[in-house]
Amino acid sequence: MRILVHTEGAERWCEALRQRLNDESLEIFVDDGERLGDILVVWAPPAELFERHVGHDVKVILNLGAGVDSLLQNPALPNDVPVIKLRDAGMASHMLDYVRYGLLHFRRDFDRYAGQQRAGEWAPHRVVRAAHYPVIVLGLGAIGAQIAEGLAADGYPVHGFSRSAHTLAGVTCHHEQGDEGRTLQEVLRDKSLGLKAVINLLPNTEATRDVLNAEVFAALAEDAVLINPGRGSSVVEADLVAALDAGTLRGALLDVFQHEPLAADSPLWQQSRVIITPHAAAPTPMSGAADQLVDNIQRVQRGETLTGVSREHGY
Ligand code: GLV
Numbered sequence: 001m002r003i004l005v006h007t008e009g010a011e012r013w014c015e016a017l018r019q020r021l022n023d024e025s026l027e028i029f030v031d032d033g034e035r036l037g038d039i040l041v042v043w044a045p046p047a048e049l050f051e052r053h054v055g056h057d058v059k060v061i062l063n064l065g066a067g068v069d070s071l072l073q074n075p076a077l078p079n080d081v082p083v084i085k086l087r088d089a090g091m092a093s094h095m096l097d098y099v100r101y102g103l104l105h106f107r108r109d110f111d112r113y114a115g116q117q118r119a120g121e122w123a124p125h126r127v128v129r130a131a132h133y134p135v136i137v138l139g140l141g142a143i144g145a146q147i148a149e150g151l152a153a154d155g156y157p158v159h160g161f162s163r164s165a166h167t168l169a170g171v172t173c174h175h176e177q178g179d180e181g182r183t184l185q186e187v188l189r190d191k192s193l194g195l196k197a198v199i200n201l202l203p204n205t206e207a208t209r210d211v212l213n214a215e216v217f218a219a220l221a222e223d224a225v226l227i228n229p230g231r232g233s234s235v236v237e238a239d240l241v242a243a244l245d246a247g248t249l250r251g252a253l254l255d256v257f258q259h260e261p262l263a264a265d266s267p268l269w270q271q272s273r274v275i276i277t278p279h280a281a282a283p284t285p286m287s288g289a290a291d292q293l294v295d296n297i298q299r300v301q302r303g304e305t306l307t308g309v310s311r312e313h314g315y
Pocket of ligand 1: 064065066067068284
């Protein structure tokens with residue numbers, strides 16, 4: 001069986017797989033643009049990789065990340081090969097760090113103190129406790145659910161939003177499907193929730209594109225903030241800039257963007273209310289990820305049928 005690896009730093013991934021699998025019958029190699037693999041381990045590969053495999057019996061495509069958006073948008077992705085994504089693999093704990101940092105930054109007024117420092121102004125703000133800082137986590141997949149539960153354990157009143165119904169410890173879960181379902185816009189516009197922070201972990205799909213837009217920003221509380229370590233496609237960036245300029249939104253911590261890297265002339269770079277990180281909130285941890293890859297490779301070796309992500313839902 002041949003395992004082809006296509007990603008930045010592919011040799012390290014090959015090494016991690018060889019060590020764990022320790023199986024002479026497996027050929028594990030970095031994609032050289034020519035050879036064919038029976039199992040494809042990839043992150044954002046070019047269409048050419050799939051075009052090269054037309055007519056070859058690829059057993060499974062293993063995605064080296066939690067989001068499958070770039071794969072599903074690949075014009076040459078074969079329809080009949082299961083695509084498996086990583087589930088958490090250690091990313092959730094990195095993400096939770098990132099979100100906690102953002103919440104502390106705004107809740108404890110570090111944004112305001114930074115401005116005051118530049119102005120030489122000495123003026124303490126009243127401390128707002130976590131218990132008085134309701135937040136909502138959008139997207140309750142493997143990562144979103146852990147973040148929601150982690151923040152609830154920190155003492156924040158936590159709301160969650162997802163397509164289908166979920167039950168999570170300490171989290172008030174809202175969902176879209178079914179008779180009692182509410183749309184994301186309805187939930188975010190609900191003033192009774194008193195939301196101070198919107199944390200976006202929605203996958204990039206048709207249904208989530210542009211959902212965080214002018215209408216939503218206008219409906220949030222004036223001192224609300226956006227924390228986005230999920231996907232940039234959910235946010236209408238022009239609307240975000242306008243809401244920040246107008247002071248409709250207090251600030252944003254952004255890791256992901258509509259186009260990455262963020263263009264040099266994006267007005268977001270200059271926005272003093274924004275903190276930008278370069279899609280670095282939760283890099284894929286090799287150890288947890290390699291364990292999941294090995295598990296899936298061994299299933300293929302045993303002849304098991306793997307169930308991939310839903311092409312219809314896009315995650
Ligand atoms: C990173 O963006 C991932 O999808 O894992």
